[in-house]
Amino acid sequence: MNVLLLGSGGREHALAWKLAQSPSIAQLYALPGNPGIADHAELVEGIALSAHDTLVTWCKKNGIALVVVGPEAPLVAGLVDRLAEAGIPAFGPTAAAARLEGSKLFTKELCRAHGIPTAAFARFTKPEAAWAYVTAEGAPIVIKADGLMAGKGVVVALTVEVAIAAIDQVFAAGGQEVLIEEFMEGEEASLFCLVDGETVIPFGSAQDHKRAFDGDLGPNTGGMGAYSPAPVLTA
Structure with missing residues (x-):
């Protein structure tokens, strides 16, 4: 099947690397991607992530069977909902569910x-x-x-x-x-799960380090680095 990956960060680079290993995927596309992602997927140019109707048209034209949405903004803006309306499966929460992040x-x-x-x-x-x-x-x-x-x-x-x-x-x-x-002092960690309203499947843990400078100093960023699993989570 043909798959479209949306995003351009380190998260999407990791997703592209893993998706490219799947024998189920005939062609992997990425929008907008980055040079690292280009090693694993064909980059799509000229479409903004906010252009939902244009994305839907492109997906139909290129036989996309699954869209994997990385960034939060298009999720909050309802891209998964728009794809569902068009009959295109997507991995990501609806706009209503994405309010938790937004x-x-x-x-x-x-x-x-x-x-x-x-x-x-x-x-x-x-x-x-x-x-x-x-x-x-x-x-x-x-x-x-x-x-x-x-x-x-x-x-x-x-x-x-x-x-x-x-x-x-x-x-x-x-x-x-x-x-x-x-203020709550302690280590931060994230536990990820896939849920459908009834079933919960644990998806692993991670610890993100957000401070800009060495020694855990400086302002917060979107993340300077992360690793998984997070040793602080023991059960």
Whole structure:
């Protein structure tokens, strides 16, 4: 079968490497891809990931039997839904499910409503109220912008001054609301599962290291490196 992989990062490079090993795949395409992905797939040019109708037309023309969506933005924008409407299978969540990734505020409220353990939090639409909150709570404290920020929307503020500056940055960038969380110390790890509403299949663990500089220093990024499995998860 013919498969289209969407994305251009290290994640998609790994997916391309693995997909290319499948005897079930006759032709692997990637959009937009990168030089590393080009070693495993034929790159598609001239189509934006946001151009859903154009993507659907291209998939039909090239006999695509499966689309693997890597980046979060097209998932949140409903690309999987559009592909499903056209009868093209896709690996990735619907827009409704992708809200868990696309909105930190939505996910926090969902956790609170259903009793899912999560860090204590507060949300503010006015910077003045957010300033007062962090001043009262003290530091360290965590400031988060809602929405997709390429892994750069979180500031772990070790002082109140840094927290206030981070709040200002969220609103200056056009954010309508800021999420403020309690600081929780410890190792971060991710456990991945495939779910269909009834069945849960564990898909492995990983640990991502986001700080820009050596020694786990500097601002957060979308990820400087990751490894799997994550030894911190033992059960």
